[in-house]
Amino acid sequence: MSAAAAAPPATSLLRPAAASLTTASNNRVHLKNLDHLFRNRGAAVAVESATPAPQQQPVLKAPLLRLPSFLARGRGEVVMKEEAHGVSPRRLERVLLPAAPDGPSPRGNIAATWRRLHGEHDWRGLLDPLHPDLRREIVRYGEFVGAAYGAFLSRPDAAPGDRARAAPPLQDGGAYRVTAPLFATSSVGLPAWLASAAPCAAQRTSLVGYVAVCDSPAEVRRMGRRDIVIALRGTCTVLEWAENVRAGLVPATDAASAADSPDAPTPKVECGFWNLYKTAAAGGSPSLSEMVVSEVRRLLTKYEGEEVSITVTGHSLGAALAVLIADELAGLGAPAPVAVFSFGGPRVGDRAFASRVEARGARVLRVVNAHDVVPRLPASRYADVGRELRLDSRASPYLRPDADAACCHDLEAYIHLVDGFLGSHCPFRDNAKRSILRLLENQGGNVKQLYISKAMDMRVRLDAAVADMPAEVLECVH
Numbered sequence: 163m164s165a166a167a168a169a170p171p172a173t174s175l176l177r178p179a180a181a182s183l184t185t186a187s188n189n190r191v192h193l194k195n196l197d198h199l200f201r202n203r204g205a206a207v208a209v210e211s212a213t214p215a216p217q218q219q220p221v222l223k224a225p226l227l228r229l230p231s232f233l234a235r236g237r238g239e240v241v242m243k244e245e246a247h248g249v250s251p252r253r254l255e256r257v258l259l260p261a262a263p264d265g266p267s268p269r270g271n272i273a274a275t276w277r278r279l280h281g282e283h284d285w286r287g288l289l290d291p292l293h294p295d296l297r298r299e300i301v302r303y304g305e306f307v308g309a310a311y312g313a314f315l316s317r318p319d320a321a322p323g324d325r326a327r328a329a330p331p332l333q334d335g336g337a338y339r340v341t342a343p344l345f346a347t348s349s350v351g352l353p354a355w356l357a358s359a360a361p362c363a364a365q366r367t368s369l370v371g372y373v374a375v376c377d378s379p380a381e382v383r384r385m386g387r388r389d390i391v392i393a394l395r396g397t398c399t400v401l402e403w404a405e406n407v408r409a410g411l412v413p414a415t416d417a418a419s420a421a422d423s424p425d426a427p428t429p430k431v432e433c434g435f436w437n438l439y440k441t442a443a444a445g446g447s448p449s450l451s452e453m454v455v456s457e458v459r460r461l462l463t464k465y466e467g468e469e470v471s472i473t474v475t476g477h478s479l480g481a482a483l484a485v486l487i488a489d490e491l492a493g494l495g496a497p498a499p500v501a502v503f504s505f506g507g508p509r510v511g512d513r514a515f516a517s518r519v520e521a522r523g524a525r526v527l528r529v530v531n532a533h534d535v536v537p538r539l540p541a542s543r544y545a546d547v548g549r550e551l552r553l554d555s556r557a558s559p560y561l562r563p564d565a566d567a568a569c570c571h572d573l574e575a576y577i578h579l580v581d582g583f584l585g586s587h588c589p590f591r592d593n594a595k596r597s598i599l600r601l602l603e604n605q606g607g608n609v610k611q612l613y614i615s616k617a618m619d620m621r622v623r624l625d626a627a628v629a630d631m632p633a634e635v636l637e638c639v640h
Contacts, residue, residue, distance in 0.1 A: 276471070321367065346483070352400070489524055509630050566607075
């Protein structure tokens with residue numbers, strides 16, 4: 163999950179020719195990304211208009227985070243009728259160029275409607291068709307999860323005692339501030355002989371996410387409240403995979419369980435998820451549950467008297483942990499509405515657990531790709547919780563209809579689908595503005611060849627445009 167490319171910061175030296183230099187900067191960033199994408203793809207595309215010799219089609223590298231390779235469907239030499247999907251140069255430029263260096267496009271004021279967008283009335287009337295403000299909120303929370311992935315990939319050996327080093331940088335224009343990294347600990351370990359041979363795989367405690375709070379007065383006014391975000395990544399380590407497959411149900415008893423009805427059946431959740439949530443780390447470090455409750459309590463005390471919301475967001479394993487967190491916070495009587503925005507999350511517990519989550523007042527919106535197998539697991543004795551926003555990767559004009567299981571579960575693919583979703587009976591949103599560069603980087607083999615070829619052609623044209631720029635402009639951009 164790669165972070166968005168950042169352009170050089172604005173300085174007084176760049177202000178006199180802001181428009182020209184912004185264009186130059188964007189082109190330079192774009193060329194850098196495309197160079198990364200196309201570095202090992204065979205011969206360069208010919209610039210001359212003469213008919214080129216036949217070349218082998220370029221193949222993108224596999225991403226760092228993928229499901230096991232046996233889940234990928236074999237494609238052979240499938241010929242796609244991609245030529246039928248006409249694309250204007252302006253639209254192609256919009257989806258292939260990186261975002262503007264000064265941050266995302268302005269969002270509308272949601273101060274009057276934030277409670278509905280945050281799950282009041284269970285998002286009734288907002289999902290199909292998808293309300294534009296809710297779409298922006300879901301995309302925004304998905305990007306928080308992307309930052310959690312980026313933090314782990316850049317610091318896989320981070321430990322609970324190294325808080326400053328574990329805090330991820332957020333690409334949100336400075337509106338949110340990370341207040342605490344979060345770690346999850348597996349209850350199982352590798353055999354000693356295997357742990358000594360692969361010490362990295364034996365690491366039981368790993369950086370799984372973070373807590374952040376909106377720290378911008380302007381953003382607080384726009385949103386109508388101060389938002390506390392808990393963001394959690396999906397499975398990345400061997401021992402997390404080991405916990406994932408422990409699908410037996412165990413009682414989900416927490417500090418708030420005493421207030422539950424004695425006649426109600428005992429809620430149960432997946433054993434592996436519960437272990438990762440409740441297991442304390444070695445050396446006296448707290449469990450993920452204790453970290454979250456402690457930090458949220460501290461922030462609620464600090465901002466007592468303000469309008470506050472608690473938003474828990476996660477992908478895959480992180481989506482399951484997000485539901486457990488929301489259930490506990492709501493059960494403890496958090497003086498703020500608690501909502502979950504999950505992406506590609508598996509089922510967490512049985513029907514009794516789903517009923518308890520809803521009875522405690524936590525609101526859960528599950529973003530699901532119809533072709534992603536993970537949200538359908540585990541199957542037996544498990545139940546879905548909350549509302550569902552169902553997407554379809556085959557509706558995207560950029561993804562191959564035979565996209566493999568890894569792509570259907572990929573976080574960036576999910577965000578891409580949300581950005582283009584209008585409604586269940588509507589085509590992909592024509593004015594979707596999210597760049598597909600991340601899709602090309604993470605899931606290039608699942609992007610239609612038409613767009614890969616056009617991206618390569620755009621690289622050649624942008625290279626020529628930059629070559630024609632005055633030397634003094636290029637020096638400023640450097």
